Amino acid sequence: MTRSVPLVTIFGGSGFVGRYIARRMARDGWRVRVAVRRPNEAHFVRPYGNVGQVEPVQANIRDEASVARAIAGADAVVNCVGILYPDSRQSFDGVQAEGAGRIARLAKAAGVARMVHISAIGADAQSDSAYARSKAAGEAAVTAAFPEAVILRPSIVFGAEDSFFNRFAAMARMYPVLPLVGGGTKFQPVYVDDVAAAAVKAVDRSTAPGVYELGGPEVETFRALMERMLVLVRRKRPLVSLPMGLARMQAGALGLVETLSLGLVPNRMITVDQVKLLARDNVVSEGAKGFAELGITPTPMGSVLEDYLYAYRPQGQYTEITDSARNLRVQD
Template sequence: MARRVVTVFGGSGFIGRNVVKRLAAQGWVVRAAVRDPIAAEFLKPMGDVGQVTPLRADITDPKAVAMAVAGVDAVVNLVGILYESGRATFDAIHVKGAATVAAAAKAAGVGRLVHMSALGADKNSEAAYARSKAAGEEAVLAAFPGACVVRPSVVFGPDDDFFNRFGKLAMVSPVLPVFTADGFKPVCGEAGCSIDLFGSGGPIFQPVSVADVAQAIVQMLDDSRHAGKTFELGGPRRYSMKEVMELVMSSTGRQRVLVPVPFGLGMLQATFLQMLPSPLLTKDQVRMMKVDNVVRGGKPGLTELGITPTSAEAILPLYMKRYGKYAPAGGDKAA
């Protein structure tokens, strides 16, 4: 029986490397389409000799994309950006690039396509990121109607860019921010009046394990019944931003002062922070946080795929300890 072949665009990224590892374990021959094949050499040991091959392919290059998907059984597109830089705009990557992959897969006669989007994808969103994700979904389904669309919430795992970011901040800062739209409210009762600094605790997140997301994608490729469906993936619990920061403190063992930040002040801070080469915060990201990042219901998710969601509390202590009190300098590289 011939081995199945799959091309994974963005195969060396945080989610991509987990997907590649699971696909290889399931016997797939994997082409990891990346911008820098040399830097992606670490993927090769995830399979048998010759089973995982990094190759150069930029999703903004139609010819390279067509070559990458030629002769394969399935395609997974995980390429995405959190902020714009130069020619890497939301439109170029999330919309035009995604459409290029879908069209090439269709033209090559590929049987399965899984496209990574995001919770919050909304063509009417205030945030350009969310609008581009929604437009990307439409473009993909127009070119490849049987594609599976995956919308995960914040994805966590050892190399994530969410909890790790706040863990690093906890190492160097005495305070952690909590964005809030309804804080600083006077509250009066029988005992007198006070100020509710955090209100409802800020935006709500439903973090989902990278292992669960990777397993979901593999199952979508294996079962034709999932064709054309959109899946919303979230973890077993929802957290306010205040609770996220409390989770960061408990998993690192560092006590920090939580500071409420009104969205207006957050936008002002982002005006300057987005000028950094690798922005700590952008105005578009602040706009995104005005909408809760949670599963809305009405679409299939992990449960329909037979996957029991992994809790953040079960995983975070395993890698957030690198930011603990006795962590060495450069704790993000510690084991």
């Protein structure tokens, strides 16, 4: 008898990290069900596999029935859903705690063999950050419902579609200075495809359950990361450090504008909660399990960043040609 092709449901499978996991799972021969709120906006995942191998389906992790439908028949479930900003429709607790627990509980009830949950370094039930507390609550809910689950905690994730280096490179293109909150805070950026590789490894039942913290091979301060970015985009911008107190005041003012405008002017610059997060290092804990236990060698930033940050240079993809022409004129 021919063994059926295994099926994985990836919640948030069209997002930044999720799409890389979907691509890798398809490459490994899995049927991939990409569970998202708006499947019509996720058709780009279909070419990750053969015809019919990767399919977007509708699911809202706040809705019991749609989550159960998305999980039905799956051999493995991966949850990549997370938010950086709460709004009137989605809260940190609703998405990252209650939603995560709902997925794990329904996966266990459906007899799913393997559960992988993407959390974040810094998840802490005692944190003064609502984001960090909700991540910790989500981990606790997943572990309670599905004790054999693997939880992955990445540091700042970088890659072509990231919202970290791309965001600040865009700011460097538009503004004469770059403000820094927590310039001395340490990060351990991790390449998105390495996180995806870890998720695929975690689906393998030979991987021990538990928490794995994922950080790249380099630990750098926020300021050093911005200096690296500015070199790559060929722009000179002063880096101005903002005191934490002033940053909280500015973030609070932006939040107040969002509240008074009933969300019509959303705060996508910086929130008070993000200021709290920037006060703490975001690196792999001493003694934590990580890439080594998963048999993965993490990718250094230098191997990837230039591949997509070149677009923010003064002449974009033509910068090298322009520089060469300028050097020729100087020699003449």
